Amino acid sequence: MIQSIEPSAHAIDVRDLTVAYRDKPVLWDIDLIVPKGVLMAVVGPNGAGKTTLLKAILGLVRPAAGEVLVYGEAYEKQRHLVAYVPQRGSVDWDFPTNVLDVVLMGLYGKIGWLRRPGSEERKLALDALEKVGMADYAGRQISQLSGGQQQRVFLARALVQDAELYFMDEPFQGVDATTERAIVALLRELRQRDKTVVVVHHDLQTVPEYFDSVLLLNVRRIAAGPVEDVFTEDNLRLTYGGRVGFLRDTRRSVEPVPDSRQETEPEDRSLRDIA
Amino acid sequence: MTIEQLEIQAIAVIVSAACAVPGVFLVLRRMAMMSDAISHAILPGIVVAFFVTHDLNSPLLILGAAVTGIFTVFLVESILRTRLLKEDAAIGLVFPILFSIGVVLIARFAGDVHLDTDAVLLGELAFAPFDRWVVFGTDVGPKALWMMSGILILNTVFIIAFYKELKLSTFDAGLAAALGFLPGVMHYVLMTLVSITAVGAFDAVGSILVVALMIGPPAAAYLLTDRLSLMIILSIVIGIVSALGGYWMAYLLDASIAGCMATAVGLVFTAVLLAAPDKGVVSVLRRRWRQQWTFAEKMLAIHLRHHEGLPEARRENRAAHLQEHLGWAPDFSERVVWFAERDGLLSRRGEYLILTDAGRELAAEAIVQN
Numbered sequence: 148m149i150q151s152i153e154p155s156a157h158a159i160d161v162r163d164l165t166v167a168y169r170d171k172p173v174l175w176d177i178d179l180i181v182p183k184g185v186l187m188a189v190v191g192p193n194g195a196g197k198t199t200l201l202k203a204i205l206g207l208v209r210p211a212a213g214e215v216l217v218y219g220e221a222y223e224k225q226r227h228l229v230a231y232v233p234q235r236g237s238v239d240w241d242f243p244t245n246v247l248d249v250v251l252m253g254l255y256g257k258i259g260w261l262r263r264p265g266s267e268e269r270k271l272a273l274d275a276l277e278k279v280g281m282a283d284y285a286g287r288q289i290s291q292l293s294g295g296q297q298q299r300v301f302l303a304r305a306l307v308q309d310a311e312l313y314f315m316d317e318p319f320q321g322v323d324a325t326t327e328r329a330i331v332a333l334l335r336e337l338r339q340r341d342k343t344v345v346v347v348h349h350d351l352q353t354v355p356e357y358f359d360s361v362l363l364l365n366v367r368r369i370a371a372g373p374v375e376d377v378f379t380e381d382n383l384r385l386t387y388g389g390r391v392g393f394l395r396d397t398r399r400s401v402e403p404v405p406d407s408r409q410e411t412e413p414e415d416r417s418l419r420d421i422a
Numbered sequence: 423m424t425i426e427q428l429e430i431q432a433i434a435v436i437v438s439a440a441c442a443v444p445g446v447f448l449v450l451r452r453m454a455m456m457s458d459a460i461s462h463a464i465l466p467g468i469v470v471a472f473f474v475t476h477d478l479n480s481p482l483l484i485l486g487a488a489v490t491g492i493f494t495v496f497l498v499e500s501i502l503r504t505r506l507l508k509e510d511a512a513i514g515l516v517f518p519i520l521f522s523i524g525v526v527l528i529a530r531f532a533g534d535v536h537l538d539t540d541a542v543l544l545g546e547l548a549f550a551p552f553d554r555w556v557v558f559g560t561d562v563g564p565k566a567l568w569m570m571s572g573i574l575i576l577n578t579v580f581i582i583a584f585y586k587e588l589k590l591s592t593f594d595a596g597l598a599a600a601l602g603f604l605p606g607v608m609h610y611v612l613m614t615l616v617s618i619t620a621v622g623a624f625d626a627v628g629s630i631l632v633v634a635l636m637i638g639p640p641a642a643a644y645l646l647t648d649r650l651s652l653m654i655i656l657s658i659v660i661g662i663v664s665a666l667g668g669y670w671m672a673y674l675l676d677a678s679i680a681g682c683m684a685t686a687v688g689l690v691f692t693a694v695l696l697a698a699p700d701k702g703v704v705s706v707l708r709r710r711w712r713q714q715w716t717f718a719e720k721m722l723a724i725h726l727r728h729h730e731g732l733p734e735a736r737r738e739n740r741a742a743h744l745q746e747h748l749g750w751a752p753d754f755s756e757r758v759v760w761f762a763e764r765d766g767l768l769s770r771r772g773e774y775l776i777l778t779d780a781g782r783e784l785a786a787e788a789i790v791q792n
Contacts, residue, residue: 256601
């Protein structure tokens with residue numbers, strides 16, 4: 148599978164992408180290159196077009212202009228390389244099915260039309276559940292899961308696809324500490340295996356800790372690149388419209404800015420509120 | 423039982439099974455009202471096809487209905503795409519307009535044929551056995567029976583073949599699209615089946631009662647199981663039970679068969695709603711009632727354990743004191759003590775309450791849990 152990828156291709160190549168709902172642009176002329184093997188956070192205020200960007204890359208919304216390449220080809224040809232974790236709230240958790248069945252859905256693409264998952268697929272699904280600490284819940288009805296457990300089931304469903312490129316839409320939204328740790332461990336494991344992961348993320352505080360790369364988005368691309376170069380106070384202010392400052396806390400000591408510390412500290416709360 | 427009675431029941435059973443199968447997915451997709459819209463809006467399609475063929479049993483009628491059914495879905499979705507109206511309003515607009523076009527066409531041009539509005543609304547199952555299919559001079563049975571059997575087979579084959587694809591596109595259309603399973607196409611194929619089923623069934627049970635048969639049994643089955651495959655089977659079983667029950671109700675009351683079938687669906691659903699083992703109203707109330715008492719017992723155990731062996735226990739650990747300390751009404755605390763004693767959590771010694779080992783354990787567990 149991997150041999151078929153052109154060695155020089157980037158994981159994602161977005162060129163001049165514009166998405167609009169009628170005449171209102173949601174994404175405006177986005178250029179973005181996501182190199183292979185990065186762990187990228189997509190941050191920006193509400194309505195910045197983060198989810199729309201993922202959906203446009205996945206061909207779920209039609210762009211008004213521009214082009215998206217996944218490993219150098221149109222997405223339709225590269226589906227087998229891509230796994231997608233939608234927002235937890237996007238499905239009906241009262242649907243009559245169990246945890247194992249939801250994870251098996253991740254394999255439907257590989258199984259193809261008309262054929263059914265067999266014992267081999269069940270084993271893969273159970274392995275994926277094991278990785279997110281949900282193996283004991285395989286037979287559990289999905290309506291009985293907590294929010295964090297639902298998220299881990301979704302992650303297992305993406306893992307089982309054994310993709311090269313993972314998209315996750317706010318996986319940390321409203322999850323418990325156990326799930327947050329499980330997701331972080333998973334992200335690290337994916338990076339070690341040289342996978343590419345793009346995550347819509349809301350908590351600015353944890354961006355430098357969890358990710359190595361970041362896209363700052365507010366309808367337009369504000370900045371994109373390695374966290375230490377791009378995740379700056381100026382860029383954040385541009386992204387969030389000057390309402391927030393960013394506290395360079397101790398976890399992020401890459402480039403200490405001694406005099407800005409005192410000024411920005413009081414604003415830290417407002418940042419949390421918005422994030 | 424006469425042959426006619428048997429044939430009517432056979433048709434009723436097949437119609438209800440054929441309706442239940444696509445109905446499951448309508449209920450799960452929260453599109454129950456779409457079946458109402460389709461079953462009404464196909465009328466002009468049927469009427470126009472009838473003008474062309476002058477035969478109420480022509481397959482062209484099914485085609486006309488299927489086309490109008492899809493057109494209905496398309497119209498509703500076009501209105502939705504404008505984002506000016508919500509889905510319920512869009513459905514409420516589209517189907518009466520199409521239906522009334524059909525009614526006007528019938529009144530104006532087809533007043534003298536069997537195709538009258540009563541038949542359209544309610545159908546007439548009792549007449550179905552009189553319309554027979556004759557192949558090479560041999561009578562092979564009522565046409566409605568053959569047609570609905572064909573539709574049932576079509577629905578069943580489709581749902582078995584595309585079970586996985588239907589499940590995925592119903593549960594998570596986004597993932598289905600990302601994996602290339604064309605949820606939009608699945609949607610329209612499903613709506614086509616709903617249209618075909620509606621036109622097949624409408625001759626027997628009418629356009630209003632089709633909705634009862636499509637939505638009632640799956641809605642009841644949804645309360646009975648957590649598994650999709652079982653939900654489909656239970657829907658069919660409930661549909662069949664309602665059909666047979668409705669037939670005999672009509673026989674006893676000398677009333678409309680279709681009306682009694684729909685009433686039976688309503689009765690079965692109500693019974694399931696009340697008595698379903700896990701999601702039913704009775705079991706929910708019972709669970710809540712039980713929770714109230716077990717929680718009170720726990721509170722009592724914690725309270726007693728908290729004070730036991732201490733000087734104030736003489737004052738605190740009396741049944742009479744619970745009103746003051748826990749704010750419980752006298753008869754409520756009396757009942758909690760009674761329950762706790764029955765469950766072996768405490769014993770009375772005069773007016774004092776003494777925890778048993780089991781009670782002590784429960785209190786310890788309850789405290790650790792929180």
